[in-house]
Structure formats: C-alpha cells, structure tokens
Amino acid sequence: MSGNLKARRRVAILKTIFDTLGLESERVHLEWISASEGKKFADTVKKITEETKQQGPNPLAKHWSI
Amino acid sequence: MANKWIKHPLENRDALIKGWLKTLLEKEIVKGVVVPSLLPSGANAAQSLITDPAMLENTDPFAPVMAVSTAKIISKMTRLKPMEKPVAVLLRPCELRATIELTKLKQANLDNLLLIAMDCAGTFSVKTYTSLVQEGANFVEIERKLFAGEEDPLLRPVCQGCEWSVPDNCDITIAWHGLDESSFGLIAHTEKGEASLAEMEGEAWENGEEARAAAVEKWTNDKIAKRDAQFAELKERVSGVENLLKTYAACINCHNCMTVCPICFCKECFFDSAVFEFESDRFMDWSSARGNLRLPTDTLLFHIGRMNHMSTSCVACGMCQDACPNDIPVAQIFKMVGFNTQQRFDYVAGRSLDEPVPLADFREDELHEIGGE
Numbered sequence: 238m239s240g241n242l243k244a245r246r247r248v249a250i251l252k253t254i255f256d257t258l259g260l261e262s263e264r265v266h267l268e269w270i271s272a273s274e275g276k277k278f279a280d281t282v283k284k285i286t287e288e289t290k291q292q293g294p295n296p297l298a299k300h301w302s303i
Numbered sequence: 304m305a306n307k308w309i310k311h312p313l314e315n316r317d318a319l320i321k322g323w324l325k326t327l328l329e330k331e332i333v334k335g336v337v338v339p340s341l342l343p344s345g346a347n348a349a350q351s352l353i354t355d356p357a358m359l360e361n362t363d364p365f366a367p368v369m370a371v372s373t374a375k376i377i378s379k380m381t382r383l384k385p386m387e388k389p390v391a392v393l394l395r396p397c398e399l400r401a402t403i404e405l406t407k408l409k410q411a412n413l414d415n416l417l418l419i420a421m422d423c424a425g426t427f428s429v430k431t432y433t434s435l436v437q438e439g440a441n442f443v444e445i446e447r448k449l450f451a452g453e454e455d456p457l458l459r460p461v462c463q464g465c466e467w468s469v470p471d472n473c474d475i476t477i478a479w480h481g482l483d484e485s486s487f488g489l490i491a492h493t494e495k496g497e498a499s500l501a502e503m504e505g506e507a508w509e510n511g512e513e514a515r516a517a518a519v520e521k522w523t524n525d526k527i528a529k530r531d532a533q534f535a536e537l538k539e540r541v542s543g544v545e546n547l548l549k550t551y552a553a554c555i556n557c558h559n560c561m562t563v564c565p566i567c568f569c570k571e572c573f574f575d576s577a578v579f580e581f582e583s584d585r586f587m588d589w590s591s592a593r594g595n596l597r598l599p600t601d602t603l604l605f606h607i608g609r610m611n612h613m614s615t616s617c618v619a620c621g622m623c624q625d626a627c628p629n630d631i632p633v634a635q636i637f638k639m640v641g642f643n644t645q646q647r648f649d650y651v652a653g654r655s656l657d658e659p660v661p662l663a664d665f666r667e668d669e670l671h672e673i674g675g676e
Contacts, residue, residue: 302552
C-alpha cells in the first residue's frame, strides 16, 4: 500500500509550485484519516475551517478570467 | 572505463565531424546517423536520419538551432522497438537530458544508440536562426563569442541562463570548454565511444581533464549567477495572483507548449480528455457565480496542472517557449518551478539513469512537513 506516500509527493510538488508562483500553499491540506477515525476527521475539518476563515476568501475566486 | 581525449583545429570541425560520421556509416560501424541537415531551402536545419553516407554532405551538425527536441525524435524511433542496429545520434545537452528522462519513463530505449553530444553555448529560435542565415551570420564566430562569455540577447531566453552546457551520460563529447579558441576536442567516455573514435585521427589532448574541469566550473558558476538573476526578475514579474493572470492573459489554450514538450509524452493529455468536456449547464453555472467566464475555460489550471505533472522532469530545453504564439515566458517559468520541485527531492532531471523520477518513487520517511500521518 503506497498510494498515500505517492500522494504526499504530489502534494509536496503542488505546494512547491504554489510557493514559487506566489499562491497560498497553506490552502492545500493533506491528512491521512482512516474510516475508523471519526474524531480525527471531525477535528481536522474543524481546524481547516478555522484556518480558512482566518485566511479569508480565496483571492482567485473573484476573478472570472482565470 | 574508456577515456580517450583528442583535439583538432576548430576551423576543420564541420568537415572532420562529417567525415568521421561518413566513415562510421561506410565501415558499417553504425547503420544510421541522426544529425541536423540543412533543408534544401536553406532556411532551417532539421534533424534527419541518414543512411546514405553521401547525404552527410548536406548536414549542419553545429547549426545553433533546435527545431524539434531530438529527445522526442529518439522516443518516436525507439519506443515501439529498440534499434536493432547501431545508430549514431548527435545531441545538445538538454536533448540528452530529456532523452534520459524519457528512457526512465519507458518512452525511449537507448539500446544500440551511439550518443554523441556537444558542449553547447545556446541556440536560437527557428525564426531568429532563419533571419541570421539570411543575413549571412558567421555562426562559428557567434559560438566563439558565446563560449568566451559574451552575452547575446538574440539567444533563446532559457539558453541565456542555462548552466548545463556540458553533456553527461553520452558515449562521446564534442568539446569546446578547456581548449584554446582555435581547437575543439573529442572525448570518448565509453568503450563504444572509444571504438568509434578509432576512425578519427587526432592530436592527443594532454592534461585535458584538468583544463576542462576548470573551464567548465567557471562557465557553470557564471551561468548559475545569470540563472539566479533571471529567477529573481521572473519571480518579481509573474508571481502572485494579479501577475499570474497578467502573464497568462495572452494564452489562447492552443497547447502548443505541451505538444512540443519532449517530456509530455501522454498519448492523450488529461486536459484534452473527457474530464474537461462539460454540459451547457455547467458553463452557465460557472458564469453565474461571477457574472462572467473566460472562454475557453481553465487556462491557468492547464499551466499549473502541467507543472504538477511534469516539472520534476523538466530539463529547461525551452521548446515550449519557442512554440508559444504569444510569447508567454512559459519555459522560463517552467525552469524556475522545475528547479524548485526537483530540489525538493534532490533530483535533477536528466542527471542519471539510476535515479528514479520523483513521481515513480516514494518513501515513508520523508516530507513529514507536508502532512498526513
């Protein structure tokens, strides 16, 4: 089973691209949560929601010309 | 490991190399030679596969232009079936590095290829090359100035800041670095290379290794400084939402950059697939969300998606930028992004056949800062 490890590489690449291009890489999240970890899932979503509220709306979202 | 160093007068370079390749064909040491030929119109030099020794007369091995990356040509010729008989291929360093990537990606096969690669000071776009030919430019003189460290604003922008002027992983190097300006060198790195050089007389290049290492180091350091200056200027110009949208405003979604990219080998690009076909309602929904929708959609997504798919194997050959009809600095952006994504995995595209490409490799104990766990 290595899909999660491969995915982590892809996320690392994506975050590096975002950092290079001046986009907000902190808006990209990766968490490994198994089907039995209900609490971890809830906590993670709460944390991401909090962070996103702090960050405000995605600055790309207001552009129609992307 | 073979290691033979010889040198020759530079003024005879074209004739000597053509003569040598001709001998290799005549003596059937190779059955074919892939080398740039001057097209009959004289307006372009394109790679061609020569099997008749007499046709070597029309070649222009050092024409400072890459119409198509030779890596793509090697892939086309060897992907379905490796060469059965030896074929010599003349390459520039970035073409060789792309060939190494394609080999690791199982899109090319090096069996029976005699890889001959040259020190490269940079190339011109086909358009610029054609006009230089019409003006009667002296290309050896241009090359001499470039190798002496002079800058040429006509050179393709990625070449101007290219630190990879020396080929690795080849059988033979046609060398410029490390000699006086009136000579060129030939170095055999493998037994296959050395055997083919048996057909070439030449003066021994004494102490070549040392002189060459020093010259290469100086050149590379100068170019790294130039590259870093380019990165800094580029980052200022393109990074951030507003700058990115300005940079890619001229994109017409033609996907030329993808088509000519030696690394983009997928038969069908994800961005041309059914995933990007939508029903009419979707367009109306997207437009309603902001009151307007740029068409065709997903311009920026295409470029960032491509970076995500293959920047770890980008060799910064610059073909994408030559193919852009609207002069978007795609290759320079790709080079900067690729430099960073490759660095993340201590990887350098085209450096070695033994390092797996980052997307085919993974480790448990890495990237903990990214998340997961």
